[in-house]
Amino acid sequence: MTSFGCCAPLREARAILADAFFRRFPCLSSHDTRCSIYLKLVVVVLHISLVGALFLFDTNLVQQTKEHPWYTVLYVSVFLAALVQYLFICCSSPGYVVDAMREVNKMYYTSADSSTLDQRQFVPITEDSNSSSTQSISSWQKVVTGLYPPGSSSRNWTCDHCKIIRPPRAKHCNDCDKCVLQFDHHCAWLGTCIGKGNHCQFWWYVLFETVLCVWTMALYVSYTRSKASKEWWQYIIIIVLFVILSIALILFSALLSFHTYLILTNQTTFEFTRRRRIFYFRGVPAKVHPFSRGMCKNVVTSCCSRENVLKLEAMPSIEELEARARPYTCVDIVSCRCC
Numbered sequence: 001m002t003s004f005g006c007c008a009p010l011r012e013a014r015a016i017l018a019d020a021f022f023r024r025f026p027c028l029s030s031h032d033t034r035c036s037i038y039l040k041l042v043v044v045v046l047h048i049s050l051v052g053a054l055f056l057f058d059t060n061l062v063q064q065t066k067e068h069p070w071y072t073v074l075y076v077s078v079f080l081a082a083l084v085q086y087l088f089i090c091c092s093s094p095g096y097v098v099d100a101m102r103e104v105n106k107m108y109y110t111s112a113d114s115s116t117l118d119q120r121q122f123v124p125i126t127e128d129s130n131s132s133s134t135q136s137i138s139s140w141q142k143v144v145t146g147l148y149p150p151g152s153s154s155r156n157w158t159c160d161h162c163k164i165i166r167p168p169r170a171k172h173c174n175d176c177d178k179c180v181l182q183f184d185h186h187c188a189w190l191g192t193c194i195g196k197g198n199h200c201q202f203w204w205y206v207l208f209e210t211v212l213c214v215w216t217m218a219l220y221v222s223y224t225r226s227k228a229s230k231e232w233w234q235y236i237i238i239i240v241l242f243v244i245l246s247i248a249l250i251l252f253s254a255l256l257s258f259h260t261y262l263i264l265t266n267q268t269t270f271e272f273t274r275r276r277r278i279f280y281f282r283g284v285p286a287k288v289h290p291f292s293r294g295m296c297k298n299v300v301t302s303c304c305s306r307e308n309v310l311k312l313e314a315m316p317s318i319e320e321l322e323a324r325a326r327p328y329t330c331v332d333i334v335s336c337r338c339c
């Protein structure tokens with residue numbers, strides 16, 4: 001009883017403090033948001049520890065920085081680029097179907113009657129929507145229907161969760177609870193989906209991390225060589241950090257190679273891994289990437305194009321895809337058909 005009596009005011013005080021804290025920082029009141037913020041903090045701390053340990057232990061590096069500051073400036077720039085890119089993608093939008101639908105409806109209303117745009121609200125498209133949303137349905141349905149080849153079955157077009165008609169390449173993400181355009185995967189590390197809107201930024205992030213890992217590992221190796229006379233346990237911290245770096249390097253190089261291939265062929269991870277189960281791939285000849293426009297155009301479209309992220313992609317007709325499946329001839333090679 002006594003202990004209960006002592007703890008009760010403490011618990012009450014803690015509850016009041018927690019309540020005041022969450023009122024001040026409402027974004028931390030949700031468990032999922034808190035986990036996501038903690039994960040980001042862990043990533044930032046890990047980056048700082050891996051690089052900071054070098055400057056802490058390696059006196060040669062500190063000396064080298066004084067003699068050749070450009071070397072350290074370049075290294076720190078790569079470090080900052082990786083970190084900034086990480087935080088940038090965490091806050092980026094992968095391109096949601098609802099946003100594309102809103103754009104289409106906005107364009108439709110703007111062209112139909114610009115004065116009524118403000119009064120009209122976004123209406124989710126359902127098969128049994130009432131007459132007030134008929135115009136929204138018809139404009140979006142018309143656009144999406146035109147993206148599928150003629151005669152395609154519309155059975156799989158509607159998302160069971162969002163109740164909206166999805167264009168080709170869009171998929172529902174259970175973590176984000178939204179349909180994502182050109183869905184690639186949901187990245188738990190970044191706490192967001194990778195889709196049409198941020199696939200290129202994701203590739204750059206993986207590139208920066210790979211370069212940072214290689215460079216940092218080279219500096220670790222250089223440090224351990226200069227201290228070869230010491231016993232191994234005297235730089236145990238460096239060994240642990242080196243093992244973490246090695247694992248990170250293996251993962252990032254594998255990711256970099258895989259996503260480079262995906263960008264060159266205009267595919268997504270989801271399409272690559274589930275090709276046989278995706279309905280719009282039925283009838284597509286094997287080894288033909290239906291959305292590929294040639295390697296150069298794929299790279300330009302994915303990384304350099306300023307076209308609207310919400311621009312929808314049409315599925316080519318089966319005839320066109322069969323034509324693309326024809327074997328390469330000498331003329332095709334000379335004319336760079338694959339590019």
Ligand SMILES: [Zn+2]
Nearest residue numbers: 159162172179
């Ligand atoms: Zn959905």
Ligand SMILES: [Zn+2]
Nearest residue numbers: 173176186193
């Ligand atoms: Zn997601």
